[in-house]
Amino acid sequence: MIRCDVCERRCPLGPDTYGYCRMYHAPRGQVEERFPDRWCAYATARMETIPFYHAWPGARCLVVGTAGCNFDCRYCANAEVVKVDPAGQQDVMLDVSPEDLVAVARKRGCRAIVFSVNEPTVSLPTLERVAAVAKTAGLVMGCLTNGYATPEGTARLGAILDCVNVSLKGLSPEFCRDYLGVPDVGPILRNIKDLARTTHVEVTTPVIEGINSHELGEMVDFLAGVGPDVPWHAFRLLPEYKMRQEDYPSVAAVGAQVEAAARGKLNYVYFHNFIGSRWVNTLCPGCGEAVIERHSLGCGGDRLQAVHLDGGACPRCGEAVALRGDIDPATAKEACS
Amino acid sequence: MSLAILDAREWQQTVDLRTGQPREASGPLVDMVAGLVGRRPYPGDRDATCNDWVADVALELVERYAPRFAFLSFSEQFYSLRHSPLTKAEEQARIDGAFAAVERFARESGFTVVVVGTGELVPAAVPVDLEGLDGLAVSSNWCAHYAGLYDASAADLEKLANHPAIAHVAAKADILSLFGGSQADGERLPEHMVAVKEGHYLKGTSLRRLYKIPQPSPVIPVSTKLGPVASLTDIRPALLKLLRTDKVALALVEGVGCRQFPLPYQTCANGRGWFAYEPGDGQFLAISKGQHSIFEHNGGYRYYQDDTDDKAYPYSGFFSEMPTGTIGEAIAERSIAVGNRSMFMHMLTGCDIACECFARNLYNQGVMAVIHRQDKYAGK
Numbered sequence: 001m002i003r004c005d006v007c008e009r010r011c012p013l014g015p016d017t018y019g020y021c022r023m024y025h026a027p028r029g030q031v032e033e034r035f036p037d038r039w040c041a042y043a044t045a046r047m048e049t050i051p052f053y054h055a056w057p058g059a060r061c062l063v064v065g066t067a068g069c070n071f072d073c074r075y076c077a078n079a080e081v082v083k084v085d086p087a088g089q090q091d092v093m094l095d096v097s098p099e100d101l102v103a104v105a106r107k108r109g110c111r112a113i114v115f116s117v118n119e120p121t122v123s124l125p126t127l128e129r130v131a132a133v134a135k136t137a138g139l140v141m142g143c144l145t146n147g148y149a150t151p152e153g154t155a156r157l158g159a160i161l162d163c164v165n166v167s168l169k170g171l172s173p174e175f176c177r178d179y180l181g182v183p184d185v186g187p188i189l190r191n192i193k194d195l196a197r198t199t200h201v202e203v204t205t206p207v208i209e210g211i212n213s214h215e216l217g218e219m220v221d222f223l224a225g226v227g228p229d230v231p232w233h234a235f236r237l238l239p240e241y242k243m244r245q246e247d248y249p250s251v252a253a254v255g256a257q258v259e260a261a262a263r264g265k266l267n268y269v270y271f272h273n274f275i276g277s278r279w280v281n282t283l284c285p286g287c288g289e290a291v292i293e294r295h296s297l298g299c300g301g302d303r304l305q306a307v308h309l310d311g312g313a314c315p316r317c318g319e320a321v322a323l324r325g326d327i328d329p330a331t332a333k334e335a336c337s
Numbered sequence: 338m339s340l341a342i343l344d345a346r347e348w349q350q351t352v353d354l355r356t357g358q359p360r361e362a363s364g365p366l367v368d369m370v371a372g373l374v375g376r377r378p379y380p381g382d383r384d385a386t387c388n389d390w391v392a393d394v395a396l397e398l399v400e401r402y403a404p405r406f407a408f409l410s411f412s413e414q415f416y417s418l419r420h421s422p423l424t425k426a427e428e429q430a431r432i433d434g435a436f437a438a439v440e441r442f443a444r445e446s447g448f449t450v451v452v453v454g455t456g457e458l459v460p461a462a463v464p465v466d467l468e469g470l471d472g473l474a475v476s477s478n479w480c481a482h483y484a485g486l487y488d489a490s491a492a493d494l495e496k497l498a499n500h501p502a503i504a505h506v507a508a509k510a511d512i513l514s515l516f517g518g519s520q521a522d523g524e525r526l527p528e529h530m531v532a533v534k535e536g537h538y539l540k541g542t543s544l545r546r547l548y549k550i551p552q553p554s555p556v557i558p559v560s561t562k563l564g565p566v567a568s569l570t571d572i573r574p575a576l577l578k579l580l581r582t583d584k585v586a587l588a589l590v591e592g593v594g595c596r597q598f599p600l601p602y603q604t605c606a607n608g609r610g611w612f613a614y615e616p617g618d619g620q621f622l623a624i625s626k627g628q629h630s631i632f633e634h635n636g637g638y639r640y641y642q643d644d645t646d647d648k649a650y651p652y653s654g655f656f657s658e659m660p661t662g663t664i665g666e667a668i669a670e671r672s673i674a675v676g677n678r679s680m681f682m683h684m685l686t687g688c689d690i691a692c693e694c695f696a697r698n699l700y701n702q703g704v705m706a707v708i709h710r711q712d713k714y715a716g717k
Binding site for chain 2: 060107240295300301
């Protein structure tokens with residue numbers, strides 16, 4: 001029996017011992033994937049849907065995922081994929097090699113491949129193989145993660161990813177235990193710092209009114225310490241899974257709390273995950289001008305609408321806007337006309 | 338200008354439907370509709386009260402707007418059978434619930450209701466993976482039966498011709514010929530369209546496990562109140578004729594075929610030749626326009642190509658232009674559309690007011706109400 005070194009659960013693994021996520025085992029004394037190169041789905045989307053607002057704006061991406069998770073979030077939006085036994089999912093999984101997956105992305109005109117359906121660390125070796133082929137093909141690699149990897153796992157993610165959106169869901173041990181199924185937030189805070197040193201990081205926080213909303217100020221202080229240019233996406237929680245019968249958080253109340261928490265501390269603050277949000281535009285940190293406009297269609301449906309940058313800077317005051325990667329050519333053309 | 342009221346529960350935003358830009362709007366009709374959708378949050382696609390939501394919203398619109406025509410869709414059983422592991426009894430209860438909601442609407446509104454079943458669901462038995470081709474196969478989340486094929490090699494076509502799960506591979510020219518289109522009509526058709534056999538379904542974009550899938554039915558049931566119709570494209574003229582004497586509602590009950598249809602019915606053709614519509618936008622549009630819509634909407638189009646930052650109608654799914662010739666446009670009197678099919682009722686029906694869920698991939702975001710016409714209403 002060995003200990004898994006991918007995530008901070010550090011589960012015991014053996015030939016028939018699979019750990020919490022049920023995606024790894026150790027038949028030969030090393031951590032191995034049980035279901036390499038098996039995908040639950042892929043779809044063509046835009047970077048804004050992940051969400052990435054400050055990385056390759058407007059770029060088309062292939063969104064992919066596998067099965068399983070190392071968290072037990074009470075509000076999991078993809079519980080039907082990630083909460084069931086991965087072994088029982090294999091009859092409907094796609095068997096696609098890294099080479100073929102990259103080929104699909106290229107055939108569909110994608111600039112990026114983004115792992116976002118479930119937690120990528122449960123399929124880290126597969127992700128590494130895809131990243132290696134994607135890099136050769138000139139594709140960007142990104143992911144959405146809960147940030148609960150070990151330092152070794154985080155280093156492996158940082159080495160292969162061009163952009164990461166880390167979910168900072170809450171701070172208190174009580175919240176982590178009751179709502180996420182993990183003992184504490186320490187590894188996540190550590191990993192946000194580590195990843196921000198090596199790659200582009202955005203952070204997402206699903207806000208549950210009265211449950212973690214009082215922690216927003218503390219979260220902002222932490223993120224400001226990482227860097228005031230870290231884009232922060234406050235999500236209105238979409239109650240799913242074990243919280244399906246709960247009320248939807250108040251947009252007005254949560255919006256006011258987000259704004260109050262972040263004012264003057266972070267340069268790029270967004271409040272969305274609901275249709276028609278007015279808080280999805282990038283405002284120039286210098287003068288407040290809307291320099292990138294977006295539409296919000298709720299859960300994973302945001303769209304780039306217009307870019308008003310002049311050489312990566314605000315056209316009104318000249319302040320640089322923090323962006324990783326170039327803007328999708330179609331968008332740049334639109335912005336110039 | 339068409340207005341969209343986006344209701345995310347206790348919070349609304351009104352936008353120009355075409356541009357998505359926020360608009361300050363008020364007036365008797367806007368205020369009435371905004372109040373209505375604010376009071377009636379959408380319960381969710383698989384919620385047992387989902388079809389009651391359709392009936393309740395439609396009945397309130399009947400009371401407040403006094404339409405002569407209503408275009409309704411009842412889809413909860415479609416979502417539930419498709420994505421939930423139900424017993425036979427549970428399935429039947431869901432279907433019964435849909436017809437009970439239709440019946441309640443008919444009873445309380447006094448409308449003559451014409452009911453159409455959009456086609457039966459069958460067990461999702463065998464997933465089909467077309468990723469090993471040289472070319473690109475494109476299927477969509479809600480279309481299990483058809484895929485578009487692009488840049489197919491000779492080896493691909495031979496492989497598909499001998500594939501045990503493939504029922505049909507049609508070249509674009511064959512589709513144009515079948516539906517009497519010219520070369521210019523084929524812009525949104527794939528180079529080839531692949532149809533799988535019954536019980537088989539195309540994998541790729543659906544995150545959730547599929548338990549049942551639409552089996553595109555050669556015929557679908559239409560309640561006999563309408564008079565004889567040979568094809569789904571004949572429903573529209575028959576409805577317009579019935580509207581001369583009656584207030585009429587068209588109720589599309591999704592995922593129901595002839596075997597489960599509890600009312601006296603006749604059958605009508607649900608396509609042409611080898612092609613039969615799956616429940617969804619193409620079928621709705623064919624009914625609404627009274628003409629086949631495969632050139633505009635089919636399961637094989639690469640919709641992601643239209644998903645650019647300057648795409649019009651950003652809240653209307655993959656629609657980038659408003660369909661013309663819809664049934665709502667043909668009715669001078671007031672008309673409404675209500676349904677739990679997201680993001681296309683307002684585009685396909687052309688009715689003055691459309692209230693529909695705003696759910697994406699079963700995630701319940703709220704309600705969208707679209708007001709195309711304000712000129713027929715001065716308040717009540």
